[in-house]
Amino acid sequence: MLRLTLKWPYCPDGVELHDYGPRSDGGPLLSGELSGQHVRYKTNRREWANWKIDHLEAPLVLQFVNAKTDAELLGFLSVHGLTTGGWSSQDGGREVEWSTVKANQSYLRTQLLQIDYEESAEKVGRRINRLIASHPNFSLAPRLEFTSGRSAPHFGLSPQSLLGFMLMEIFLMLDAGARSKPCLRCRKLFVYGHLTGRRSTAKYCADRCRVAAMAQRNREKDKRV
Numbered sequence: 001m002l003r004l005t006l007k008w009p010y011c012p013d014g015v016e017l018h019d020y021g022p023r024s025d026g027g028p029l030l031s032g033e034l035s036g037q038h039v040r041y042k043t044n045r046r047e048w049a050n051w052k053i054d055h056l057e058a059p060l061v062l063q064f065v066n067a068k069t070d071a072e073l074l075g076f077l078s079v080h081g082l083t084t085g086g087w088s089s090q091d092g093g094r095e096v097e098w099s100t101v102k103a104n105q106s107y108l109r110t111q112l113l114q115i116d117y118e119e120s121a122e123k124v125g126r127r128i129n130r131l132i133a134s135h136p137n138f139s140l141a142p143r144l145e146f147t148s149g150r151s152a153p154h155f156g157l158s159p160q161s162l163l164g165f166m167l168m169e170i171f172l173m174l175d176a177g178a179r180s181k182p183c184l185r186c187r188k189l190f191v192y193g194h195l196t197g198r199r200s201t202a203k204y205c206a207d208r209c210r211v212a213a214m215a216q217r218n219r220e221k222d223k224r225v
């Protein structure tokens with residue numbers, strides 16, 4: 001499998017939503033005036049996360065699309081960083097329009113669902129190819145990785161943003177023949193097939209959901225007796 005890595009900043013103090021209010025009437029579009037809800041880092045502290053893909057058991061893209069509520073989505077961004085570089089705000093932090101983050105989430109979820117349901121992997125792959133070709137955020141740069149105890153570096157490719165990384169995860173899933181589907185109990189998407197550690201017959205995202213579903217079936221059986 002292609003070795004994909006991403007060194008990406010995040011704020012150890014987390015992220016927050018900030019509302020700039022409506023755009024002022026007739027304000028010049030080029031003034032860089034911000035309006036509406038944005039998600040931004042709480043402070044200027046930054047740390048670096050090193051993301052890489054060795055297998056497909058828990059792709060970041062699944063965690064991203066499974067964050068159903070605003071609180072869950074903010075929790076994901078607090079741990080992993082903002083999905084793209086975004087705008088530089090006045091206080092030196094970085095921020096992204098909340099509607100953009102939500103649109104990205106919805107786009108990725110749609111791609112993951114369509115691999116299994118309405119469309120063939122080929123169609124989804126061709127669409128992702130077109131998107132990557134048209135968006136500089138998704139270009140890949142070569143990178144040499146050095147790991148302790150190993151003198152020779154690994155060759156890897158690095159996308160330009162966390163969003164690009166997650167899109168490449170879908171690419172790698174298509175490449176490996178892995179797929180995703182919603183859990184029968186909690187509706188969260190989970191991966192199955194090659195390199196995922198799950199069989200295609202799996203119905204639940206985790207043992208927790210499988211056990212809960214079994215307990216519910218047993219309760220219903222008891223009621224009927």
Ligand SMILES: [Zn+2]
Pocket residue numbers: 183184185186187188204205206209
């Ligand atoms: Zn579940």
